[in-house]
Amino acid sequence: MVNTGFSIGDLHFRNPVLTASGTFGYGAEFEDFLDISALGGIILKGTTLEPREGNPYPRMAETPSGMLNTVGLQNKGIDYFEQSIYPAVSLYDTNVIVNINGSYVEDYVALAERIDKLDKIAAVELNISCPNVKMGGMAFGTDLSSAREVTRAVRAVCSKKLIVKLSPNVTNIVDFARTAEEEGADAVSLINTLLGMAVDIKNMKPSLSTITGGLSGPAIKPVALRMVWQVARAVKIPVIGIGGIMTSDDAVEFLLAGASAIEVGTASFIDPSASVKIVKGIGDYLAAKGFSDISEIRGYINRNI
Amino acid sequence: MAKRVEDLTVTANRRLNREYFVLELSSAGPLPEMRPGQFAQVRVEGSSTTFLRRPVSIHDFDPVENKIKLLVQIVGKGTEALSGLKSGDLLNMVYPLGNSFSLPGRGEKALLAGGGCGIAPLLFLSRYLAANGFEPDILLGFRNKERILESGEYEKFGRVFLTTEDGSAGEKGFLTEHPVLLSGKYDIVYCCGPEPMMKAVASICKEQDIRCEVSLEQLMGCGIGACLCCVVDTVKGNLCTCTDGPVFNVNDLKW
Missing domain, CATH: 2.40.30.10 (Translation factors)
Incomplete structure (x- = not known):
């Protein structure tokens, strides 16, 4: 029997496969396609203090081996979350994680305080890397002192496990990971989308309503892997790898590069059951290689460098 | 389902x-x-x-x-x-x-209006209405005779009216000019086609106080309501075409 479980501090995950925020709704959208309890955890669509209508259409452009999006954190706000979403997601037999976003440090703090009171939420993912909002979001995740300030403020009010989701749109992501660790983050997740754009040559205008948007999918996997490898060597807290993971082979690459767990994102749009297939594939890989515990392969490539 | x-x-x-x-x-x-x-x-x-x-x-x-x-x-x-x-x-x-077209009420008269590729969902709808005891009228619009698609299939399930822009088959002109659409004798109109056509049909229906449902097409990511990319701006806020639609009552759209 192969153990694929991992822990962030005393929070245990039955396997290392989580679903990336904004790609898995609130879970219910996927119930026809998979058993949510087969996942290590789910990270819910980004939540803000106030309801947000998000950005205008068009919000999406297909690109080679990937897609650009500019959804802009459309969500119904924390009041609605508490009343209408939390009762449903609290029934899931897996770790449910809330991804929080804000325009100001105070927004993040207020949200973290509210989430902290919800028993069935296992952890908070602090999103300082959304590229599609005018204020906040990535602005926090691309400036070291802002990243430090928001992580410190949220840490002070958050008794749950705190995962800081990092932006790849920086010169040295390791600095941001170290800063998160210094300020008490329990884990870091990376990468959020890369800022990109596409042009509609037929109509001679940008493809997205906001001109630029976040690139995801296999196109960004090599960049994500490189950053995960760099960060995993630099911090002691668990690193959760994200970026273009479509198959269990992709997931294993991240684990071998040093990730303790991974998030499946855009893959769920193409195959809504991709995440559970990846769970199985990781177990099969470990068994075929003769390992009994997933921790044995974490960062394994460093032995061969 | x-x-x-x-x-x-x-x-x-x-x-x-x-x-x-x-x-x-x-x-x-x-x-x-x-x-x-x-x-x-x-x-x-x-x-x-x-x-x-x-x-x-x-x-x-x-x-x-x-x-x-x-x-x-x-x-x-x-x-x-x-x-x-x-x-x-x-x-x-x-x-x-996605959702689906609503059934007409008992005894209500339905018109299906489709243009170009927009006729696609209307064949299944015609079959479904016929199977449920309705006798739909079906108005199909194309650019010319060569572009007529599958009109024979629709004839199995209702009375078909054809229009072509150049008059090479059926009535000459746009679907939106056809007397059957302007007749005002329908309780509900189901429409699918290019957006300008659907908007014109919606406006004719509103004038005649006829219920109108349209099937929208938007760029789509996941199709299951997770990515929130295919939104349409409605009186109820941004809704997903893939899960709240693709069929919308025109009164909910900001047309």
Whole structure:
């Protein structure tokens, strides 16, 4: 029997496969396609203090081996979350994680305080890397002192496990990971989308309503892997790898590069059951290689460098 | 109606003209229950430039024959690739997705109005209405005679009125000018086609106080309400075309 479980501090995950925020709704959208309890955890669509209508259409452009999006954190706000979403997601037999976003440090703090009171939420993912909002979001995740300030403020009010989701749109992501660790983050997740754009040559205008948007999918996997490898060597807290993971082979690459767990994102749009297939594939890989515990392969490539 | 991911087998690929083809698909087991207006997210294999699935209306569904049909217009690389499918090939689909057209009330008179590729969901709707005891009138508009699609199929389920822009078949002119649409004798109009056409039909219906449902097409990511990319601006805020639609009552749209 192969153990694929991992822990962030005393929070245990039955396997290392989580679903990336904004790609898995609130879970219910996927119930026809998979058993949510087969996942290590789910990270819910980004939540803000106030309801947000998000950005205008068009919000999406297909690109080679990937897609650009500019959804802009459309969500119904924390009041609605508490009343209408939390009762449903609290029934899931897996770790449910809330991804929080804000325009100001105070927004993040207020949200973290509210989430902290919800028993069935296992952890908070602090999103300082959304590229599609005018204020906040990535602005926090691309400036070291802002990243430090928001992580410190949220840490002070958050008794749950705190995962800081990092932006790849920086010169040295390791600095941001170290800063998160210094300020008490329990884990870091990376990468959020890369800022990109596409042009509609037929109509001679940008493809997205906001001109630029976040690139995801296999196109960004090599960049994500490189950053995960760099960060995993630099911090002691668990690193959760994200970026273009479509198959269990992709997931294993991240684990071998040093990730303790991974998030499946855009893959769920193409195959809504991709995440559970990846769970199985990781177990099969470990068994075929003769390992009994997933921790044995974490960062394994460093032995061969 | 549970959604599923499944490989269906292509049983026929019929080219209608340069631009359009009909895929006929079946599966070893029984196909799921489906409603007119619903769609499938179709996977296009083997190309890095067709990364996402393609949303395609269910053109027809015959539960007795256990077959579904997709009417596809070649608009880009994805649909071009699909046009090359042959009998026996597999097509991976996530389906059935989205809401559906509502049934008319008892004794109500329905008109189906479709233009170009927009006629796709209306064949299934015609079949469904006929099976439920309605006698729909069906108004189909095309650019010219060469571009008429499958009008014979619709005749099985209702009275068909044809228009072409150049008058090479049926009435000459736009669908929106056809007397049957302007007659005011219908309780509900179901419409699908290019957006300017749907807007014109919606406005005619509003003037006549006739219920009108339209099927929208938006760029789509996931098709299951997770990515929030295919939103349409409605009186209820941004709604997902894939889950809150694709069928909308025109009164909910900001048209």
